[in-house]
Amino acid sequence: MNEGRFLRLLATALTVLCVSVAAACDDPVTSDLEASTTLSASQGTGISGTWTLNREQSEGPGGQMHDGQGRRRGPRRRMGGGELVITQDESSVTFSRGGRGGRGGSVTQTFPTDGSTVTRETARGQVEITASLDGDVLVMERSSSDGATATQSFTPSDDGQQLFVTNNMQHPDRDEVVEFRLVYDRV
Numbered sequence: 001m002n003e004g005r006f007l008r009l010l011a012t013a014l015t016v017l018c019v020s021v022a023a024a025c026d027d028p029v030t031s032d033l034e035a036s037t038t039l040s041a042s043q044g045t046g047i048s049g050t051w052t053l054n055r056e057q058s059e060g061p062g063g064q065m066h067d068g069q070g071r072r073r074g075p076r077r078r079m080g081g082g083e084l085v086i087t088q089d090e091s092s093v094t095f096s097r098g099g100r101g102g103r104g105g106s107v108t109q110t111f112p113t114d115g116s117t118v119t120r121e122t123a124r125g126q127v128e129i130t131a132s133l134d135g136d137v138l139v140m141e142r143s144s145s146d147g148a149t150a151t152q153s154f155t156p157s158d159d160g161q162q163l164f165v166t167n168n169m170q171h172p173d174r175d176e177v178v179e180f181r182l183v184y185d186r187v
Contacts, residue, residue, distance in 0.1 A: 147172035
């Protein structure tokens with residue numbers, strides 16, 4: 001499989017499986033990785049809060065997202081951005097992301113955190129999502145009808161000022177697991 005086809009398959013898998021994209025998949029403009037996992041909510045030391053992507057510290061598939069001088073690097077040109085709001089209580093977590101640049105509306109999704117499965121219909125097929133808490137760490141697992149799987153771990157820093165989102169994704173057409181980490185700063 002050539003690199004271009006692999007990147008298209010990877011982009012499709014990431015689009016279907018990323019948290020904030022799951023609800024936006026029906027809109028092809030916001031379903032790009034640009035609409036990926038951006039979080040925000042009330043201030044606190046856990047994952048709840050308003051967050052903005054730190055591109056300098058984030059690492060996309062294939063390497064750093066920026067070279068330290070504001071130039072983008074790696075195979076993906078757009079990944080995340082904007083603000084992500086996360087609100088968490090004892091039984092659920094809610095992700096909200098507003099539309100950017102006049103494109104698309106806001107996206108809000110709520111998931112139970114008891115490990116039960118939520119099924120969502122998207123333009124690309126059915127996605128099953130489970131969310132569970134392990135202390136302050138939220139783990140979300142997704143599987144799509146095409147066999148793609150993803151696990152995301154949302155881990156706050158010790159001081160609560162950053163959120164680390166570790167992504168592990170695999171598409172059935174590829175043997176390798178794609179890993180990358182996004183870093184968000186509390187707003």
